[in-house]
Amino acid sequence: MSSPGTTLPKNSPGRDTADTLARTIPAPAARRARPRLRALDGLRLIAALMVAAYHYGGRDGEITEAWGSSPRLQFPTAHNWFAYGCLGVQIFFVISGFVICMSGWGRPLRSFFASRVSRLFPSYWAAIILVTAVFALPVVTYEAVAPSDALVNLTMLQQPLGVDRVLGVCWTLWAELRFYALFALFVVLPGANRARVILFCAVWTLAAAVAEGANEPLLDLVLMPEYAPFFIGGIGIYLVHRDRRDLTAWGIVGVSWLIGQHYAVSRLWHAPNPDFFSYRTSFGIIAVVTAGFAAVLLIAIGALHRVDWQWLTVAGALTYPFYLVHEHLGWVTVAALHRGLGLPSYATFALTIGAMLTLAWLLNRFVEERLTPLIRTGLLARK
Secondary structure, three states, rough: OEEEEEEOOOOOHHHHHHHHEEEEEEEOOOOOOOOOHHHHHHHHHHHHHHHHHHHOOOOOHHHHHOOOHHHHHHHHOHHHHHHHHHHHHHHHHHHHHHHHHHHOOOOOOOOHHHHHHHEEEEEEHHHHHHHHHOOOOOOOOOOOOOOOHHHHHOOOOOOOOOOOOOOOOHHHHHHHHHHHHHHHHHHHHHOOHHHHHHHHHHHHHHHHHHHHHHHOOOHHHHHOOHHHHHHHHHHHHHHHOOOOOHHHHHHHHHHHHHHOOOOOOOHHHOOOOOOOOOOOOHHHHHHHHHHHHHHHHHHHHOOOOOOOOOHHHHHHHHHHHHHHHHHHHHHHHHHHHHHOOOOHHHHHHHHHHHHHHHHHHEEEEEHHHHHHHHHHHHHOOOO
């Protein structure tokens, strides 16, 4: 998933230092501010809520223990719709391709690295500590990971190292990290321009197809054939954002959509089977993927310019911390509200979403707004 940059309040700690530094670092790192695409912030939150709906009501697993029975019994009608919520991840990846290309364009590698580290890690560290602490409470029935594994989780490299994960959603962050590394190495380091970005998209698309055909684990690990089309599609949409008449950019978007919907269907569709309760249809999966691409594209070409409400900036700021904490802490909240207090399923669902959004606001206000500028400034301060 991509993480949006946080706009610092005027009174945020580290703001003065960061502003001073931005005026002194060499061009092109000090760039003109772009108008914020608030509709993209809103789409981020929609994608996060889709994933939350999937985790709370669209599948079995640990959430079944929280509810006391399968979500298909808790949500007899809605559970089939909730099952499509997992595709919020693919929408995140499209947004990530757009945002990372936008943020990396004209930015030196050091600045790009500082922006990603300072944006990703503060809430991530807080979420790791918080979930580990909550799961260690005697009243919580879910098992916490071993202390050594929890420490490794702080690096965000637990998945390739084969360590138990504290956060179930962190597999998407591992995909994001690999995308950042590829983009930094082949686009940001030599300097982003249209020709280089197009070459990157073309080579990655072809290389990912070769990796799929070769069935070579190392190539799969590096090139991510299953997720590459969504990142590449987002990059193509950013090129369209820069120039609507760029037919090559439109071609990148089209090819990425064609390949992306294939992977989404092949991974997420299954025929009706008693072992599953989420009877997704291939048409439904294609429709959601298409809607995700279309939404980002409409934002990119300015068709949704009227969706410019100030509160959407807040929604965008809450998305990342909400995404991090909602699954595991949601299990605990659902159990407390539904089984502990006896609240109805839909009331529990709504209150759990509200509780996780509130926690996300606290993390943004007291963790991100304080640590993000300090980390970014520290990473940029030394030459």
